[in-house]
Amino acid sequence: MKASRQPLSRQRVLAAAVVLADTHGIQALTMRRLAAELHVEAMSLYYHLRDKEALLDGVVETVIAEFARIDTSGGDWRTRLRQRFLAARDVMLRHPWAPGLLATRRTIPADVYAYYDEIVATLVDAGFSYHLAHRALHAFGSLPLGFAQEIFSPASAGGSMEADAAEADFAAMAEALPHLTAMVAAEVHDSTDPTLGWCDSQVEFEFTLDLLLNGLERLRG
Amino acid sequence: MKASRQPLSRQRVLAAAVVLADTHGIQALTMRRLAAELHVEAMSLYYHLRDKEALLDGVVETVIAEFARIDTSGGDWRTRLRQRFLAARDVMLRHPWAPGLLATRRTIPADVYAYYDEIVATLVDAGFSYHLAHRALHAFGSLPLGFAQEIFSPASAGGSMEADAAEADFAAMAEALPHLTAMVAAEVHDSTDPTLGWCDSQVEFEFTLDLLLNGLERLRG
């Protein structure tokens, strides 16, 4: 136990931080707790990382680095981008806290730039102008990073909406929100569908993705 | 000064919280500081709000309530939704911290449900099935709330990308990220364009919006 204590490093600290967030949630990722996990005092972390912001930046960097270099092989531009975005999604599904954390960062990991460069390359190779490629990048939003904007209850994957409806007076809700009620009744997420939350399930992700890809294909000069 | 001290209320606390966030940033919104702003001790706030989560929930509720009831008058479903979403955007531009805060909430303000009910109503009235209306809602993401997913530097409205390029060795960047460099060179955001950040400017917001609306129009049965 004592003999096994190799010296810390930035990499080891970041890896431990990812594991801690995966197992106990992002709110458990405090300097003191992370240090305890590494059998070290909190202050030791400051030797390897400037401050907590630097820790969080490093954590998203670590996650982004998981976007494996997938083969950009066969298919047209749409299938190539589709592959990439779905690969990114695999990573995010393993780290459900990552989208939220990424949203709070003010600096973009360098890897993200490289990633976006490849996307633009794919578009331009397919005949897009830089102008349209730029707009496409905007339109994609966070889809290249593997997640869609989450509106409804990011924390409660599994649908708080049904739960609320069950608790509250369902008839009253049906009266106040007739269209939503009808829609929800007709549309319950397939429970085998991998999800990052109520509003970001796999099938919806792919629907939005294809809607955008097809719309862009139409605009492609 | 002393005589003007009317008793606190949930509404007054929330209004003060919005002002505090507007003027000093969301990170300045602490129980203690908010209390000081109201010339009261921090503990007094707990009489009106259960805890800080309840405060933050109330703050987003207050912002959402600003989505004025705009006339859903003339035009087809696309122009009606477009009006709504752009009106929401006006609100968010006045509270740039709101999208980020909203992303951290785990419960949806009741007003948001009512808002989405109206959107579904508009779609269904236009001939959408509930199924397609549901998918449309997903595809819209956060656009109905007036903002697009922000990938690049949410905090630095005004473009850290150019800044970084200026600081770093531009030639090296051009080599490492040839397509992005070319794209950025060809595409600089118009500085008169109202923006919530590098990746969420008004023209891009509208482009994405129309791309989705047109794609959905095509799928409409």
Next chain:
DNA sequence: ACCTGAACACCGTTCAAGT
């Protein structure tokens, strides 16, 4: 009904000091 003082547990961070 509405507000407060004192206290607690927990943060991130600094600094001088240890090995």
Next chain:
DNA sequence: ACCTGAACACCGTTCAAGT
């Protein structure tokens, strides 16, 4: 080079107490 103890400023929150 790498880690630590003590201390500081700042959180959110409780509880019993004031008016």
